Amino acid sequence: MSDLSGPAPVLALGGAAFDGYVRVAEEPLRAMFTLRGDLSAKALKNAATGLAAVDMPGQGQVALNGEHCIAWMSPDELLVMTPWDEHAKALGQLDATLTDPALNYTDVSQARALFSLSGPDGLVREVAAKLAPVDLSPAAFPAGSFRRSRIGQVSAAIWMPAPGRIEVVCFRSVADYVFTLLRDAARPGSEVGLFG
Amino acid sequence: MLLLECPCCGQRGEETEFHCGGEAHITREGPGADDAAFENYMFERVNPKGVHLERWRHVHGCGKWFHAARDSATLEVFGTYAAATHRPPEELLETIRAKRPGFKWRELA
Numbered sequence A: 001m002s003d004l005s006g007p008a009p010v011l012a013l014g015g016a017a018f019d020g021y022v023r024v025a026e027e028p029l030r031a032m033f034t035l036r037g038d039l040s041a042k043a044l045k046n047a048a049t050g051l052a053a054v055d056m057p058g059q060g061q062v063a064l065n066g067e068h069c070i071a072w073m074s075p076d077e078l079l080v081m082t083p084w085d086e087h088a089k090a091l092g093q094l095d096a097t098l099t100d101p102a103l104n105y106t107d108v109s110q111a112r113a114l115f116s117l118s119g120p121d122g123l124v125r126e127v128a129a130k131l132a133p134v135d136l137s138p139a140a141f142p143a144g145s146f147r148r149s150r151i152g153q154v155s156a157a158i159w160m161p162a163p164g165r166i167e168v169v170c171f172r173s174v175a176d177y178v179f180t181l182l183r184d185a186a187r188p189g190s191e192v193g194l195f196g
Numbered sequence B: 001m002l003l004l005e006c007p008c009c010g011q012r013g014e015e016t017e018f019h020c021g022g023e024a025h026i027t028r029e030g031p032g033a034d035d036a037a038f039e040n041y042m043f044e045r046v047n048p049k050g051v052h053l054e055r056w057r058h059v060h061g062c063g064k065w066f067h068a069a070r071d072s073a074t075l076e077v078f079g080t081y082a083a084a085t086h087r088p089p090e091e092l093l094e095t096i097r098a099k100r101p102g103f104k105w106r107e108l109a
């Protein structure tokens, strides 16, 4: 709640963007909540779906609709995102829904940085694949896939909202490092053609 | 390079996505233990060439601990299994026996 009384939140990199052979951009602030507990618990499911208005994702999946999404983070963890203007409402909703002490949430909106890669599907996959030890081929990583791994030397999560677009979330403290790596990987002339 | 499949989240990744937590199935000695038992718990580790059982953590992934059975010479991974157990599942031991006949690791064979 501290952000409601403090200064307006700012993006880690002020919305930095780079037009390489794919576009790399820092996305506008989103409300992000980590929900932890038994993923089959009704109250946890209701809290997540009530916020994002999408179905619960399966293991290794993300369910999304625009900026609303629920991502499967681990057997007892979800990441729920909504547009920033729903942040205050979402906090109230979570407080009201998650009354069981074994189910809890943390507001991580300002602990994260969010980037997008957009462009031709094969090239977008390739830029991410240069940095993460993950099979990003269309067969192994179709739209709707969600994968926690590393980008260079830091933890990150990668998902594919739609063909031709990958979104990446990392800790805000390493936003500059991750953006620099993504920008370098997307530099014109460094195309590999891995995915056609 | 080791290719590990995390039994907690089902993701298959290479070893830099994980962190090794040392030898598996160490008995933690309590305050009642004698010096020899405590020394054994603190310091004695096997360093086999061949079949080895270890603890691993999916540090850049789901964050969970699990166990892995692998060959320390060829880096073949025989399987991974839950963290909360005192010995590998019998099915995994059968796999190791078939691939490495006559193997011995601590009291397991």
Ligand SMILES: [Zn+2]
Pocket: B006, B007, B008, B009, B010, B011, B058, B061, B062, B063, B064
């Ligand atoms: Zn895992």
